[in-house]
Amino acid sequence: NAGVTQTPKFQVLKTGQSMTLQCAQDMNHEYMSWYRQDPGMGLRLIHYSVGAGITDQGEVPNGYNVSRSTTEDFPLRLLSAAPSQTSVYFCASSRPLGSSYEQYFGPGTRLTVT
Amino acid sequence: QQQVKQSPQSLIVQKGGISIINCAYENTAFDYFPWYQQFPGKGPALLIAIRPDVSEKKEGRFTISFNKSAKQFSLHIMDSQPGDSATYFCAASMADSGAGSYQLTFGKGTKLSVIP
Numbered sequence: 001n002a003g004v005t006q007t008p009k010f011q012v013l014k015t016g017q018s019m020t021l022q023c024a025q026d027m028n029h030e031y032m033s034w035y036r037q038d039p040g041m042g043l044r045l046i047h048y049s050v051g052a053g054i055t056d057q058g059e060v061p062n063g064y065n066v067s068r069s070t071t072e073d074f075p076l077r078l079l080s081a082a083p084s085q086t087s088v089y090f091c092a093s094s095r096p097l098g099s100s101y102e103q104y105f106g107p108g109t110r111l112t113v114t
Numbered sequence: 115q116q117q118v119k120q121s122p123q124s125l126i127v128q129k130g131g132i133s134i135i136n137c138a139y140e141n142t143a144f145d146y147f148p149w150y151q152q153f154p155g156k157g158p159a160l161l162i163a164i165r166p167d168v169s170e171k172k173e174g175r176f177t178i179s180f181n182k183s184a185k186q187f188s189l190h191i192m193d194s195q196p197g198d199s200a201t202y203f204c205a206a207s208m209a210d211s212g213a214g215s216y217q218l219t220f221g222k223g224t225k226l227s228v229i230p
Contacts, residue, residue, distance in 0.1 A: 004157075033217075040123070040222055040223075041222060042120075042203060042220040042221055042222040042223050043158070043203065043218075043220045044220075045217060045218070048217065058217070090157050090158070092157075101207075102148075102160050102163075103160065103218060104159075105150075105157030105158050105159065106157050107155075107156060107157050108155075108156075108157055
């Protein structure tokens with residue numbers, strides 16, 4: 001299993017540009033999520049999905065869109081990039097662990113918006 | 115409102131020493147408390163987790179201590195090694211709560227450096 005994969009690893013955007021961060025998992029997990037990680041801020045939840053066709057907002061959803069057409073893929077779209085979106089983005093998928101869930105994280109995408 | 119507070123921000127420990135990282139939470143509905151380990155350039159990975167029905171859980175050199183009345187939990191790394199140098203995150207979620215079970219609230223992280 002490749003686990004959770006993310007592309008690209010690095011990206012530089014100009015303010016106002018749009019792009020899609022790709023995330024895929026091959027573990028047949030229903031739950032997937034996107035986090036951003038900023039220095040001294042920990043990981044903050046952007047959007048999540050509990051299955052194909054179902055998405056919802058997390059703590060910091062503004063400026064981001066998601067969709068979930070398949071179990072495997074959960075892309076994150078930046079509609080009009082802003083410098084405040086400079087961050088490291090992690091995608092995660094979850095498997096049941098008893099009555100809670102273990103999250104598997106991808107390797108991350110480092111995004112810089114100039 | 116920060117729901118999970120983690121301290122210290124950084125920690126330097128001598129090889130063979132004990133590393134202790136503390137977390138406090140506010141939401142009494144939280145009932146699943148994992149710790150994640152992150153090496154530079156990598157995504158976080160689950161290290162150890164605890165439910166509040168026990169006060170301590172040990173896996174190898176890693177131990178979680180949990181104090182439900184104080185709403186605090188801590189990670190102890192015994193016999194710390196240079197290979198333990200990483201950033202550690204505590205987190206919390208509400209198990210058995212549908213979609214809420216999936217949502218982790220993270221602390222801000224502790225950068226641990228173990229020096230030889």
